[in-house]
Amino acid sequence: MSEAPKEKPSTHQPEHSNKKKEGGSPQQGGKVLPLVVNDRCVADGCKSKQKRAQFCSEHFVWFKEGLISKHGQKPKDFERKYTQFLAKQKQAA
């Protein structure tokens, strides 16, 4: 007795989901402006673009949580606040 498999469910899927998401800037220039551009997140040391208010999405959360001032400056007890912030996020998750 020999049964020939008629329809095998193929578990092998071709990989075609390696699309790359680009930032979406049509201009391609090799020039980097040394100036501080105003659409950057104002948080200290952050180079992300502004998403909300004057912050990137991450630092906007920081601002809302009181971790940084509206000018992106960290308070003296930033580390303590940041630790509390992280603990809070873990609880929320």
Ligand SMILES: [Zn+2]
């Ligand atoms: Zn930022």
